[in-house]
Amino acid sequence: MRVMAQMAMVMNLDKCIGCHTCSVTCKQAWTNRTGTEYIWFNNVETRPGLGYPRTYEDQEKWKGGWELNKRGRLALKGGGRFKKLATIFSNPKLPSIGEYYEPWTYDYSTLTDAPAQEHTPVARPKSLISGKDMKIEWSANWDDDLGGSTATAHLDPMLKKIGDKVKFEFEQTFMFYLPRICEHCLNPSCAASCPSGAIYKREEDGIVLVDQEKCRGWRMCVSGCPYKKIYFNHKTGKAEKCTFCFPRIEVGLPTVCSETCVGRLRYIGLMLYDADKVLEAASTTDDQGLYEAQREVFLDPFDPEVMAEAEKAGIARDWIDAAQRSPIYALINTFKVALPLHPEYRTMPMVWYIPPLSPVVDVVQETGEDAEDKGNLFAAIDALRIPIEYLAELFTAGDVEPVDGVLKKLAAMRCYMRDINMGREPDGSIPAAVGMSEEEMYDMYRLLAIAKYDERYVIPPAHAEQAHALEELATECAVQDYGGGQQDLFGEGSGMPTPLAVENFQALKDRQTSDTLASPADKSGRVNLLNWDGKGTPSGLFPPQERDS
Amino acid sequence: MNEFLFVVVPYVCLTTFVVGHVWRYRYDKFGWTTRSSQLYENRLLRIGSPLFHFGMLGVVGGHVIGLLIPQSWTDAVGISHTAYHVVAVGGGLLAGIAAVVGMVILIYRRRTVGPVFSATTVMDKVMYAFLAAAIVLGMWNTIAGSILTIGGEYNYREGVSVWYRSFLAFQPDADLMGEAPLGFQLHALVAFALFALWPFTRLVHVFSAPLGYLTRPYIVYRSRDDQGLGSHRPRRGWDRVG
Numbered sequence: 001m002r003v004m005a006q007m008a009m010v011m012n013l014d015k016c017i018g019c020h021t022c023s024v025t026c027k028q029a030w031t032n033r034t035g036t037e038y039i040w041f042n043n044v045e046t047r048p049g050l051g052y053p054r055t056y057e058d059q060e061k062w063k064g065g066w067e068l069n070k071r072g073r074l075a076l077k078g079g080g081r082f083k084k085l086a087t088i089f090s091n092p093k094l095p096s097i098g099e100y101y102e103p104w105t106y107d108y109s110t111l112t113d114a115p116a117q118e119h120t121p122v123a124r125p126k127s128l129i130s131g132k133d134m135k136i137e138w139s140a141n142w143d144d145d146l147g148g149s150t151a152t153a154h155l156d157p158m159l160k161k162i163g164d165k166v167k168f169e170f171e172q173t174f175m176f177y178l179p180r181i182c183e184h185c186l187n188p189s190c191a192a193s194c195p196s197g198a199i200y201k202r203e204e205d206g207i208v209l210v211d212q213e214k215c216r217g218w219r220m221c222v223s224g225c226p227y228k229k230i231y232f233n234h235k236t237g238k239a240e241k242c243t244f245c246f247p248r249i250e251v252g253l254p255t256v257c258s259e260t261c262v263g264r265l266r267y268i269g270l271m272l273y274d275a276d277k278v279l280e281a282a283s284t285t286d287d288q289g290l291y292e293a294q295r296e297v298f299l300d301p302f303d304p305e306v307m308a309e310a311e312k313a314g315i316a317r318d319w320i321d322a323a324q325r326s327p328i329y330a331l332i333n334t335f336k337v338a339l340p341l342h343p344e345y346r347t348m349p350m351v352w353y354i355p356p357l358s359p360v361v362d363v364v365q366e367t368g369e370d371a372e373d374k375g376n377l378f379a380a381i382d383a384l385r386i387p388i389e390y391l392a393e394l395f396t397a398g399d400v401e402p403v404d405g406v407l408k409k410l411a412a413m414r415c416y417m418r419d420i421n422m423g424r425e426p427d428g429s430i431p432a433a434v435g436m437s438e439e440e441m442y443d444m445y446r447l448l449a450i451a452k453y454d455e456r457y458v459i460p461p462a463h464a465e466q467a468h469a470l471e472e473l474a475t476e477c478a479v480q481d482y483g484g485g486q487q488d489l490f491g492e493g494s495g496m497p498t499p500l501a502v503e504n505f506q507a508l509k510d511r512q513t514s515d516t517l518a519s520p521a522d523k524s525g526r527v528n529l530l531n532w533d534g535k536g537t538p539s540g541l542f543p544p545q546e547r548d549s
Numbered sequence: 550m551n552e553f554l555f556v557v558v559p560y561v562c563l564t565t566f567v568v569g570h571v572w573r574y575r576y577d578k579f580g581w582t583t584r585s586s587q588l589y590e591n592r593l594l595r596i597g598s599p600l601f602h603f604g605m606l607g608v609v610g611g612h613v614i615g616l617l618i619p620q621s622w623t624d625a626v627g628i629s630h631t632a633y634h635v636v637a638v639g640g641g642l643l644a645g646i647a648a649v650v651g652m653v654i655l656i657y658r659r660r661t662v663g664p665v666f667s668a669t670t671v672m673d674k675v676m677y678a679f680l681a682a683a684i685v686l687g688m689w690n691t692i693a694g695s696i697l698t699i700g701g702e703y704n705y706r707e708g709v710s711v712w713y714r715s716f717l718a719f720q721p722d723a724d725l726m727g728e729a730p731l732g733f734q735l736h737a738l739v740a741f742a743l744f745a746l747w748p749f750t751r752l753v754h755v756f757s758a759p760l761g762y763l764t765r766p767y768i769v770y771r772s773r774d775d776q777g778l779g780s781h782r783p784r785r786g787w788d789r790v791g
Contacts, residue, residue, distance in 0.1 A: 076767075085759070085760075085763070089598045089599045089601075089603070090587065090591075090594055090595045090599050091587060092595070094587055094588070096591055097588050129589065129664045130664045187768065188768065191767070191768050191769055192767035194769075195759030196759050196762070197759075197762070200769040201768060201769070202771060202772070202773055203771065203772045204773050212579055213579055213581075214578070215582065216754060216759070217583045217754075218583065218585075219585055232588055234586070234588050234589070234668070235668075236579070237583060237584035237585060238579075
C-alpha cells in the first residue's frame, strides 16, 4: 500500500444555474493575459451540446486519454513514445483555434470618437488573433441554454452514442449545465504525453501542474488530454492549465471557481488513495467497470491500518483528519451519489459530479403531478430513459444502473425531507427504498443542502514550517529575484516568470487601456514594480503625459 | 584576410554559440520553446514542417559524416571515391530538396497567413534570412559544385573538411579554406553567422529534442519542496561568510 493524498472536487449539478460566474472569476484571476484570450480553465457547458472545444468528447477523432491495447495493457490512445516523437514536427491531433473559438474584442473607440451622424455608429468585432475585422461564428459557450441547438446539437458525441432518440423539439427537450475544470487525474494522460516531462503531479496533494520552465511547447499534452483542459498559450509558446488555484489551496482557501460559485454547488476535500492500485484499476477490461474500479482505489481514512500507512508515507496528522472530514469522501464513498466524468478515458479523473435530478423533476412538474412524491419521481426516473441514458454516457460509460441509483437517492431525499419540513411524521420506508437509514438520509441532506463553508471546503493548509516554499506566504522575496534587467529580450513574458503572488496590475491595465486590439504593440511594455528603484520613469510605468496639460 | 575570415570569425561565432546558450539557459528557460504557430494554421504546416525538419535531420547527418570522417578512413575501409560521391550527393540531394521545399512552404505560410505573420518577431526574420541563405548556398555547392562541376572539380573532403577538423582541434589551417571555391567559403561564413545568432533565436529548441521521453516513466511526480517549483525557488536564509 502506498498512500497518497489527492485534493479533489465534487460538483452538484442540480444546483448549477449556468450563470458562468465561476468561468468569469477564473478567467479574471488566471487567463486574462495576451495569448490566453481563448483559454477558459473553467468553462460551463450546456448539455446536450458540443462542449468546448467543439466535440472534444469524440475520442475516435481526437485520440485523447488511454485505451487497452491488443495485449490488454494500458496505452496512450494517441500513440506511444515513438509515435509521439515521430509526429513531433506537426501534431496530427491538435484542435485548431477554430475548434475553440477565435477570441475577439470590439472596436469601442468608434462609439466614442464618431462624429455626429445620421446613423448610430457600430462597434465592430475585431479578432484578438489577427487584429482584423472578423465574423463571430463560434465561442466557448455558443450553444448556451440550447441556443442554436437545432443546428448543432445532433453533433454532440454523447447524443450520437445513445442513437437518434432525442428530438430537439421545444416541448421534448431536457438540459442541464456541466461546469468543467481540469480533472487532476490520478493517471493523467497529459503528463504521460509530454515529451519534455514538464507536466507533473504534486506528491503532496495530487495537483497536476505544468512547469513553465521545462515546457518546450510540443503541444502533445493538448492532444493527450481527453477533456481538452490543457491549452497552448500562443504568445509564450507554453502549455497552461487549471492549477486548482494551488496558491490558495496551500493556505487553506478554496479555488476561485468554488469561492465565487453562486449556487454553492462545489465541494473540495482530500481523498486518500493507494497509488499502487491505480494502474491496475485503469486497466479494468470493461469500460463500465471503471467507476467501481476507481472507487476501489480510494482508501478508508478511518481504517487504522490506512492511517498508520499514511503517517508512514509522511502525510501529516491534520491531513488525515481532514481526509476523514472530507465532503468528497462522503459524497463518493459514503453516500455514493458522486460519479466521475467519463471514466472510460481511463485517466482516473478526480473532479466528480452529482448528476442532476432536475430534468426528471421538470417533466413530472409539467404533467401537473406532485413532483415531490416518491412514487411519481421513481416512476419518472424509470420512464425517462433518454435523459438517464445521456447522463450515463457522461458519468458511467453508458451504464444506466449507477445513475439510476443516484437519482433515486436524490428523489428519495426530496420526498423524505418534505415530510420533515411540513412537520409531518417522517416516512422511514423512503430511505429504506434506496438502501439508506433515516439518519444517513438526513446527513446527506445536510451536506447537499445546508452545509456551511467549512463543511463544503475541508482544505488542510500546507504546513507553516514549509512557508518559505509556498507561493502566497513567501517571506523571502529578495527584490533581485524577480527578473534581471533583461527580461524582454525574447518577446513577451520572457525572463524569470512574475511570481504568482504579485498580480500583474500594470500589464492588465496596459491591455485595458492600450490602443491596439490584439496585444500591446510594444511587447516590452511591462514594468515590474518590484524591480523599480524609484529612479527615472521606465516606459509603461506611468500613463503617457498629455502634452497640452 | 584568410586568417580573419576562417580563423577569427569562426572562433568568435563558436564562442558566442556556446556562451550564448549557457547564458540563455540560465536566464531564459521560460522563453526556451518552439513557439509553435500550429494553433493558427495547420494545413500548410502539416506538409511543410515534417518535410523541412526531417530534411534538415538528413542534412545535418550528412554534414557530420562529410566533415568529421577523414577521407583516409573511408579509403582504408575500401570505399571508392566514386561510390562515396554517389551516396553523398544522392543522399544530400534528397535531404536538401526536402528541406528546401519544406522551407519554401513554411516561409510562404509565415508571410501569407495573417496570424502567423503577426507572431513573427524581428529576430525570427533575421534568423530566417541566414538560415535560408545557408541552405541555398549549400544546395548550390551540391548541385553546381558536385554535379554540374561549374568552376572545376573540387573535393571538399581534402579541403573544407580538413580545415573544419583542424578548426575543431584548435590548430586552424586557414589556407585550406582560402583555396576552396567561393560557394563553400560563403556557405561556411553564413553558417557560422547563423551559429552566432542561434542562442538568441527560437533555434534553441533544437537542443530540447526530447529524447529522455523514451526512457522516463509516463507519469512524473514531484514534491512541492523540489527546487524550481512554482515561480521562484526558495533562497538560502543566510549569507556566505567571507
